[in-house]
Amino acid sequence: MPPPSPPSPMALSKHSQTASIFRKRAVSPASAASYLAALSQADASARARTGIAQSFTTTPALSMSSSITSLEDTESLDATVNASEALVFPMRPPTSAQNFTTRHTEFGHCAEPTFRTTSFHPIGIPLPPSLEQDPPYYILFSTYISYLILIVIGHVRDFVGKRVYPASYRDLMPRDGYASLNSDFDSFYTRRLKTRIDQCFTQPVTGVAGRTIMLLDRMSPDYNHTQILTGTRTLALNVSSYNYLGFAQSDGGCTDAVEESIRRYGIAALGSRLEGGASDLLGTAEALVAKFVGMEDAMICSMGFATNSTYIPALVGKGCLVISDELNHASIRFGVRVSGAHVRMFKHNDMANLEALLREVIGQGQPKTHRPWKKIMVIVEGLFSMEGTMSDIPVLLALKRKYKFYLYIDEAHSVGALGPHGRGVVDFFGADPRSVDILMGTFTKSFGAAGGYIAGSKALVDRLRVHGQSGPYAEAMAPPVIAQIIASMASIMGVQGAAPGVADGTYHHPGPAPVSALPAWLRLAPELASGAESAERLKRLAFNSRYMHKALKRLGFITYGHPASPIVPLLLFNLGKLSLFHHLMRARALPIVVVVVAYPGTSLTTGRVRFCMSAAHTKEDVDEVLRACDEIGDLLDLKHGCALEERWTVEECTQRAVDLGSA
Missing domain, CATH: 3.40.640.10 (Type I PLP-dependent aspartate aminotransferase-like (Major domain))
Structure with a gap:
């Protein structure tokens, strides 16, 4: 079969006018599974159309452009990973000025000196207060209503389940003269609310939790009460680990x-x-x-x-x-x-x-x-x-x-x-x-x-x-x-x-x-003993943190925290959006692993995703996360930040990253 012909320039220009791949869907997907599959395909085609150029002084970001990995990266990938689904890297050896000693999968190679800043607060300058913005009232109202609906449904299921399926409630009901082993009221939130989004937590992984992370894929036949490994694995960009300086390495x-x-x-x-x-x-x-x-x-x-x-x-x-x-x-x-x-x-x-x-x-x-x-x-x-x-x-x-x-x-x-x-x-x-x-x-x-x-x-x-x-x-x-x-x-x-x-x-x-x-x-090693490499890591972490924090604000999201913090919380509010945000990030052509946090880790209405930045991330990695947030933010209606500053497009943020990442 001959290969398909490339799209015409007119078709490309028509596609480029669409800001988000989620706009103007002609037919709604039949199920969540088909929707996520369509999303992944749309993201892959969008990435192929844009063809974002890479800097010559930075090893390319994670890419789907090749099915072959470099010899060094091959050692860190398991043979059971499907080649069509694994994240792979274009073969580009370091230049003479880039004597990198780590695997690119574990620590992103970046020799661009402008992607650096110093983490400090000027002495004598008061610390600016952290302003916590509130979303529109309809967001808060819908969040409370969603919890109310889930609580009502949960009590109805408990009432019916204790009479129809008593074996499933043995630990919650007194029997044989013994009191109940667990409290029905105390475990209600865990059983009826948290279980609905359990696929977002305790994900099994293998290998090093560095710049990338290898996920063991799983599925649940009983609504998250149990999880079954499918036998496949997914290599994803990792913004969920506290690997701030990138010392999570298997060599070095x-x-x-x-x-x-x-x-x-x-x-x-x-x-x-x-x-x-x-x-x-x-x-x-x-x-x-x-x-x-x-x-x-x-x-x-x-x-x-x-x-x-x-x-x-x-x-x-x-x-x-x-x-x-x-x-x-x-x-x-x-x-x-x-x-x-x-x-x-x-x-x-x-x-x-x-x-x-x-x-x-x-x-x-x-x-x-x-x-x-x-x-x-x-x-x-x-x-x-x-x-x-x-x-x-x-x-x-x-x-x-x-x-x-x-x-x-x-x-x-x-x-x-x-x-x-x-x-x-x-x-x-x-x-x-x-x-x-x-x-x-x-x-x-x-x-x-x-x-x-x-x-x-x-x-x-x-x-x-x-x-x-x-x-x-x-x-x-x-x-x-x-x-x-x-x-x-x-x-x-x-x-x-x-x-x-x-x-x-x-x-x-x-x-x-x-x-x-x-x-x-x-x-x-000399580069470690001199402190030069760690000094670069500290500056890269400071740049990535500020860049991510300020860019999300420019895109219109509500975020908490200090710009220098490597922890960047993005407010999602609604319980249902937590699970969907996690799914959409992982279902992209370049899977991204994030951490979502809900009640009781936060207040009832301030559910969030926390991006954990690392010195192991390259500027291109942060760009990918921002593009994903921009598209999903439009889809889930997450951009409710106050217009204190002029909003930018995601491409403008990536092009002006040095301005955003500087102290």
């Missing part, structure tokens, strides 16, 4: 350090036990963490959630007061609840409300007795994971000096991702880290490892080692995980002597790490 300097730790400490290194010289590795890591964040001492916990929930009770107790931001993480809430301390909450990131609350609690003292509080501790997050907002650190420190409380900052999402040196939100604002009493963070985001840390004065950390519950009761961190932490952290810091003109000597924050602070067997 950090991976070499992990492999060396396994060879050095043996098979026992794969477990959670520290024996012999492995215990020295933990001490080395804790000393390096203290230098990295600029504190006197630090201690490591094998689980990030447990870092908050087990060490906060060792800091406060009965007779103490904890003042917590209303949007603090569940681990903080759990730790405060277990501690027995009295807790008050202030409005999210509202420093005026916090000061008014401080005046009240200091003046009133403890309830009933009105005695002075034994201790007052304010707990905030540096970067809030659901909102993308930052705590106003300069104002918090000013209030701390005025009212003499202890300040606890959770930097789980900000450490390694913010600041010109990657040292977190304190570095972002140019503040002295030792003006903060307790810095907490995790290694699961920017460092590509696991666990968390507490950093502070030596006296404080020594007390926590004895009284914290994770110390005597939890397992120690495995040596390969510790090796990943040390290697990635040293890469961000740089190593003294590796960079020209920097000699090994006394450590000065935020300087490079002394050679004596690293294991003797650790050998980082």
Whole structure:
């Protein structure tokens, strides 16, 4: 059969006049499955028509233009992936100026110097407030109505199901003299609302969650009560992982350090036990963490959630007061609840409300007795994971000096991702880290490892080692995980002597790490040891974050958070749109994996999708996400942002990316 003839120039010009592939559909699809199939075909044909040019200084974005992968990328793809559905890459080797050492599937190659910016906040300039826009009333009304309809249908199904299919409700009904195992009322939301969109969550994957991610395809024959793997796989662009600096790699300097730790400490290194010289590795890591964040001492916990929930009770107790931001993480809430301390909450990131609350609690003292509080501790997050907002650190420190409380900052999402040196939100604002009493963070985001840390004065950390519950009761961190932490952290810091003109000597924050602070067997590649590669990653992350945030606003979407935040929430509001947005992103010719969040992770009417930006993404990757959002936003009626700025087309956003991504 002869190949089809190319479309005429007149036909191409006619197609180019249509701004969205979703406009003017002659026939509605018969089912959701046929609609998604038609959508994928339309997207593929639209991409073929536009033929977007690639920059010569950037490795091309994910593409459907070829059915052959390069030899390097072939190693990261499974043979079971259908060649017609897998994401593949045009064969274009790096130039002499592009000596890349990572797979393009795991870390996007980009040598364009204009796609860089520095993450910092000018000292002395007030932090602008984060304005949360409200959608039109009909959006809120339809959202409430949709929940009401689902609740009514759910109760009707429960009423009928308990009588027709009693075996399906055994755990919710008393039987044989036993009370019900689960509460009917407490599990109603999970059974009747969340189950409807369960395909958006807990997606099985395999391999590295880097720039791309390999999904194990699944289907459900019983309305998401069970999921069955189909045996096929899909390689998709990943904007759903907290891989901020792109250290989620299967090869490279950090991976070499992990492999060396396994060879050095043996098979026992794969477990959670520290024996012999492995215990020295933990001490080395804790000393390096203290230098990295600029504190006197630090201690490591094998689980990030447990870092908050087990060490906060060792800091406060009965007779103490904890003042917590209303949007603090569940681990903080759990730790405060277990501690027995009295807790008050202030409005999210509202420093005026916090000061008014401080005046009240200091003046009133403890309830009933009105005695002075034994201790007052304010707990905030540096970067809030659901909102993308930052705590106003300069104002918090000013209030701390005025009212003499202890300040606890959770930097789980900000450490390694913010600041010109990657040292977190304190570095972002140019503040002295030792003006903060307790810095907490995790290694699961920017460092590509696991666990968390507490950093502070030596006296404080020594007390926590004895009284914290994770110390005597939890397992120690495995040596390969510790090796990943040390290697990635040293890469961000740089190593003294590796960079020209920097000699090994006394450590000065935020300087490079002394050679004596690293294991003797650790050998980082020159580009990592000098800190040059990680500095580029920090700048790429800052550019991608600002570009994505500002471009979505220019397109007319409602977004939350600070432009420098690598977490970019886009408001969808309606529960039904969450599932459909997820499906439409994945059903494109270039599949995109996103994270949707609904109640109770958010308020009832502020369901959203969170884009997690990474240094591993290229500018072309962000362009693809923006084009997908633009088309789906028109289809689902999502563009309700206030017209404070002139709206741009998606092509104008991509062409003026440098203006949007600059600080």
